[in-house]
Amino acid sequence: MHPKNTSHPFDVARQGYVNLLPVQQKKSKAPGDSQDSINARKRFLSHGHYGPLQNLISQKMAALLSKSEAIEEQDTQSVNWLDIGCGEGYYTQAMAQLGSGIIDNLLAADISKPALVELAKVSKAADRLWYQRNNTNAAKTTVIYPLVTSAAHLPLRSHSVTGISSIFSPILPEAFAEVLADDGYLIIAKPDAGHLATMRDALFDDVREHDSDKFLHELAPYFTLMGTDHVSTEMTLSADDLADLMTMTPYAYRARSEKRQALLELSKHAPFNTEAKFVVYILQKKASS
Template sequence: MTPALAQALRCPVCGGPLLLVGRSLRCPKAHSFDLAKEGYANLLAIQKKHAADPGDGKEMVRARRAFLSAGYYAPLMKVLAELCAGLPHAHMVDAGCGEGSYDRYLQDALPEAQIVGFDLSKEAVRLAAKRVPEAAFCVGGSFSAPVRDGWADLLLNIFSPFAGTEFHRMLRPGGFLVYAVPTARHLYGLKQVLYATPYENEVKQTAYDGFAFVEEREAAASITLEGESVQ
């Protein structure tokens, strides 16, 4: 984590700005958070920690890493990178970043972007920090996000819970939100195998307070899975 990226973060205790001092993040009120050896910080407030080990577990995170590393979702990543390239993206926040596969792709496609990501899962953040050392990652949740007000030019929410109030707070005036959601037939082939009566996902237009709709773009591809990838 660089000093510049550390300045994008805020203290989970008092909400004050954080500075990188050695291997710790510190705020003006002397709250301190040590960096792990991989370079990430745990900024999940104790009162927001509703489980001993919140977020996705190690097995789920590592399975997702293996699946995404095989390139199956490259068509989605390509569309995301193209979309982000056409928007202001100097400061990007990935809310619910998972294990960092999307951020690795975006950092390679947009090397000038400064990326900050956070996720409830400590294991996911650990893997993300190792995969994208140029970025800054921390353990934290979308509904009490560890990013300071107005830092983000562009906020990504890829298949993660929508926290509109916090997203609006983190974005600068005029900033953009890229919200990735499943389409009607997302993973439909898998449903045909698993369910006696496969069904399409509900698709509806939703208005989000504080946000104005700009455009919708679809990423579509057919993939064939074999062996462990099926699991």
């Protein structure tokens, strides 16, 4: 799996990620999630709170790829999957563990360099980092390519990936259609109506509901909607978990400081209950796109 010819140089860091983000595409000195946000997300997700969503995405991917023509022709064609906005790789790692190495190359892209340092570290420990391909005795192992890149400027060849996942990440119809193979798949996960409702009620005077499917009309010229799934999970959170959840969401900086502190103080005396609600869309690229 090679990136398309580009006019800018790229470098492979000693940690194992590949930096494909030119200076002119950076909107800040250190774009993407901060180390504090990444650490909070790692702690929170390690407790399994979003496990039902992770499992649903893996199940949907396995079902799509098991019937894909790319699988039937895998002797001559690699299955390449792009996980856009992958962060430190909570969902990426589950994708890499799909049965029988169903994916050959898992391209994990994010604009945050610290997040991809974390992903490369975990991938290397699991013998899945791209340069370890020949180190494993497994007949077919998914390898991970951590790529620092902008979703709007994907440095990939046209029609080179079998599928794309965008989990709480940007939706870019033209860019996605360009790199997807004919009849390729797109999986999108978004917060559903009522997501973290009790937490948002405690943090904001005026709560705006999530409009989860507002982007579907933008995808319509390029993609056909195959199905929609909803998943929810009740969460009982300790004060530490609640603090991490706030840090890893936009609520950390949108809510007033006194509201955040009051909620955290309340959670020190009794666990905080809220519900995570997600919606997952499965789409397929139209033949003419």
